[in-house]
Amino acid sequence: MNMHNNATTKTDPIDPKPNKRTNIAGGLAVLCAFQWVGELITHLSHLPIPGAVIGMALLFVALLVRGNIHPSLHTVSRGLLENLSLLFVPVSVGAILRWRDIASEWMAILVAVTVSTIITIAVTALLMHKLSPRDEVKP
Secondary structure, eight states: OOOOOTTTOOOOSSOSSOOTTOOHHHHHHHHHHHHHHHHHHHHHHTOSSOHHHHHHHHHHHHHHHHOSOOHHHHHHHHHHHHTGGGGGHHHHHHHHHTHHHHHHTHHHHHHHHHHHHHHHHHHHHHHHHHHSOOOOOOO
């Protein structure tokens, strides 16, 4: 006897166990294409926003419209996130090489990091407040 009611079962937008034959090149191509489009928009519009950020926002919108994540994109994204710490190595090396510049501008860097952190926390809190489901109180 089938114990599952298909009408009430919610599908997960992310396949937790993608097919072993998932096309990793396709997932990489999607990420690169969105970054390229973001870079193109930045270049053509002269916006002071990095192309990668615009590409990431476009990818987010595309995923919202699609409603799920393709297994190849999921596989590639998971692999990148699992190895995210390796992506900080070049930044760390750059910071070490430019230590004198950082030391001479420490106050400006401290202010910029503090203000941007406060703004990020405030925007996140506002978004969570607006987007969180509300429990209606019944009289």
